[in-house]
Amino acid sequence: KNQVEQSPQSLIILEGKNCTLxxxxxxxxxxxxxxxxxxxxxxxxxxxxxTFSENTKSNGRYTATLDADTKQSSLHITASQLxxxxxxxxxxxxxxxRFGAGTRLTVKP
Amino acid sequence: xxxxxxxxxxLFRKEGQNVTLSCEQNLNHDAMYWYRQDPGQxxxxxxxxxxxxxxxxxxxxxxxxxxxxxxxxFPLTVTSAQKNPTxxxxxxxxxxxxxxxxxxFFGQGTRLTVV
Numbered sequence: 001k002n003q004v005e006q007s008p009q010s011l012i013i014l015e016g017k018n019c020t021l022x023x024x025x026x027x028x029x030x031x032x033x034x035x036x037x038x039x040x041x042x043x044x045x046x047x048x049x050x051t052f053s054e055n056t057k058s059n060g061r062y063t064a065t066l067d068a069d070t071k072q073s074s075l076h077i078t079a080s081q082l083x084x085x086x087x088x089x090x091x092x093x094x095x096x097x098r099f100g101a102g103t104r105l106t107v108k109p
Numbered sequence: 110x111x112x113x114x115x116x117x118x119x120l121f122r123k124e125g126q127n128v129t130l131s132c133e134q135n136l137n138h139d140a141m142y143w144y145r146q147d148p149g150q151x152x153x154x155x156x157x158x159x160x161x162x163x164x165x166x167x168x169x170x171x172x173x174x175x176x177x178x179x180x181x182x183f184p185l186t187v188t189s190a191q192k193n194p195t196x197x198x199x200x201x202x203x204x205x206x207x208x209x210x211x212x213x214f215f216g217q218g219t220r221l222t223v224v
Contacts, residue, residue, distance in 0.1 A: 004151070009149070034212065034213075036215075041197075041218065041220065042217055042218060043113075043115075043199055043201075043215030043216050043217045043218050044199070044213075044215045045215070046212055046213075046214075049212060089151070089152075091213070097203075097213060099144075099151035099152040100151055101149060101150055101151040102151065
């Protein structure tokens with residue numbers, strides 16, 4: 001069973017709308033959690049990295065939250081743009097990196 | 110500029126043929142990893158190397174081989190023993206601090222197709 005579960009598997013939204021992607025994990029002990037953006041046919045690029053003591057971290061229109069007690073993280077995208085269309089991957093580290101399957105986001109005009 | 114480079118971007122393999130995917134980094138990272146990505150699945154670890162001249166099998170190493178003769182280079186060979194090699198392959202180098210992995214930097218990937 002994958003130790004990092006992401007939802008939804010795919011999501012379609014209209015340009016300008018907000019959305020939230022979820023990541024639940026069972027990895028323990030916990031070192032850090034990262035969100036990556038992967039454009040089609042490209043390598044993933046880091047958006048945010050959060051340690052155990054951090055609850056929220058922003059990177060422009062991207063805001064990640066972390067609840068280490070419930071082992072949940074979310075990535076909120078504000079005022080979506082067409083260029084946000086990509087896969088978003090949650091990676092939880094316990095020394096080794098555990099990858100979620102990703103959420104495929106499509107932003108339509 | 111510092112970075113990690115994979116080549117080629119696209120690769121076609123005939124049945125029974127070995128092919129080698131290149132991965133080079135100039136980030137001075139000790140650790141390098143190879144992952145395979147299939148549609149709808151998370152990245153799966155093939156091989157990794159924490160230091161030069163040493164490497165370890167990941168979760169799906171069968172049919173693959175690697176070498177780490179230089180810190181900057183970690184080539185992956187897909188052998189004829191790999192029965193379903195069509196996939197997107199990603200190489201990463203990892204910055205480590207205090208013995209813990211802190212961040213992975215990925216190459217742009219190589220899409221391998223069996224023809």
